[in-house]
Amino acid sequence: MANYLFFESRDVFESNDVQRLCELAIQLRRAGHGVALFLVQNGTLSARAGVAASRLHQAIAAGVHVLADEFALAERGIGTERLAGGVEVAPLGEAVGLLAAGWKAAWH
Amino acid sequence: MNDRKTLTFALMDPPYESARTTTAFRLLHAAIAQGHDVNVFxxxxxxxxxxxxxxxxxxxxxxxxAEEERHPVPREWVDALAAMAREKGTAFDWVNCGLCVDERGVGEAVACARRGSPADFWKMAEASHNTLVIGTR
Known part of the structure; x- marks a missing residue:
């Protein structure tokens, strides 16, 4: 089994591809792979509780490790109390740690 | 700190155009801070x-x-990353695609950046533990 690290930089309401990336993450997780989805830039807008980003919630439920860049959250005024359950606030250095650990990485 | 690894990053966005550049520089900074050798194509x-x-x-x-405005110039960020790597004792190799440089007339680069070709990116990726491509949309 492999480990996959996806960077999502786009707003779910800007691009339908965000939902497709979540679907890919879900399928990989269900196939037994380790999957992390690191939300950066406008990708963090999807992390707010109440946002109709259903695939993101399904990804969390499927066991995808969803992280949100603390810098991007602060830039956008999104406090941790406004995040959906299951979203972990993380510094970008955590993504570097996964890269260094050999997780296969893709940027969207 | 993680074991020292070699990480390669490919960047494509021009300065002052996209938040991707800021995120990319933050990734480079974090990688050097963690003690990794870093390549940039x-x-x-x-x-x-x-x-x-x-x-x-x-x-x-x-x-x-100009002094009060403190307008950021990316060449200083590149230089700062190179200086940080020197302080940490890690490698920092920035390669500019030569054809892309000529097309844009930006041949005068800061000292830590060198001219190369996409073949250098292949060599970097081959020699790295991991590679991240941050493409334009």
Whole structure:
């Protein structure tokens, strides 16, 4: 089994591809792979509780490790109390740690 | 700190255009801070990031001088990353795609950036533990 690290930089309401990336993450997780989805830039807008980003919630439920860049959250005024359950606030250095650990990485 | 690894990043965005550039520089900074060796292959517009003739400017609208405005210039960020790597004792190799440089007339780069080709990116990726491509949309 492999480990996959996806960077999502786009707003779910800007691009339908965000939902497709979540679907890919879900399928990989269900196939037994380790999957992390690191939300950066406008990708963090999807992390707010109440946002109709259903695939993101399904990804969390499927066991995808969803992280949100603390810098991007602060830039956008999104406090941790406004995040959906299951979203972990993380510094970008955590993504570097996964890269260094050999997780296969893709940027969207 | 993690074990020292070699990480390669490919950048494509020109300066002052996208938040991707900021995120990319933050990733580079974090990688060096963690003690990793870092390669950067700048392709297309990203070759202008280390362009040596970038100049900070004043902001007449807000009545601020160049010193007060502190307008960021990416060449200083590239230099700062190279300096940080030297302090940490890690490698930092920035390669600009030569054809992209010529197309854009940005051949004067800061000293830590060198001219190369996409073949260098292949060599970097081959020799790295991991590679991240941050493409334009």
């Amino acid at each position: 700048a392709y297309e517009g990203a070759v202008a990031l280390p362009f040596a003739r970038q100049a900070p400017h004043a902001n007449a609208t807000h009545g601020r001088s």
